[in-house]
Amino acid sequence: QKEVEQNSGPLSVPEGAIASLNCTYSDRGSQSFFWYRQYSGKSPELIMSIYSNGDKEDGRFTAQLNKASQYVSLLIRDSQPSDSATYLCAVNRAKAGTALIFGKGTTLSVSS
């Protein structure tokens, strides 16, 4: 089992719809979870972090964490064409002082 798994997509949604991106992880002791957005040819940039079970909202973005199920998700409301990008889920390992491990990413396409 890979440490961080994501559906590669592409996920296609119309403008204004809700996009739902999912991620599962294997290390039950992981404590920190991040969603990065990467535009084609650019570097990853952080859009959300979440550390506790439940939901965390920031504008049109909501991150959801369920540690019991080892599952993290990202909801994008009112999707815009500018949201078209690859979304990377990143998780830390349980051992302190370790690096983030990334999933392969889900490509989102928002059509106008």
Added chain:
Amino acid sequence: DAGVIQSPRHEVTEMGQEVTLRCKPISGHDYLFWYRQTMMRGLELLIYFNNNVPIDDSGMPEDRFSAKMPNASFSTLKIQPSEPRDSAVYFCASSILAGNTEAFFGQGTRLTVV
């Protein structure tokens, strides 16, 4: 702060040549990471440093790869000899605390080995 700075942005080299990628982390960040990104394998962790000391190099694919961090503001990733399968985008990132805080990425170096 200017962010994480990598050079060069693009590198094209012939198989068998030595390649050196450079990185300047954000000032005050104690952790520096080298990642490699390909379509097939995604973003892979190669090695990371804490306070200039290599902590985990288990992601380095072969002995052809080596990384150094001689001081807090500079790191290199060297490939010698390079092979076509090394073609990828190499990212350097830095953070204040390892996996518990955000990692800030440089613009990456696109390496093509022909």
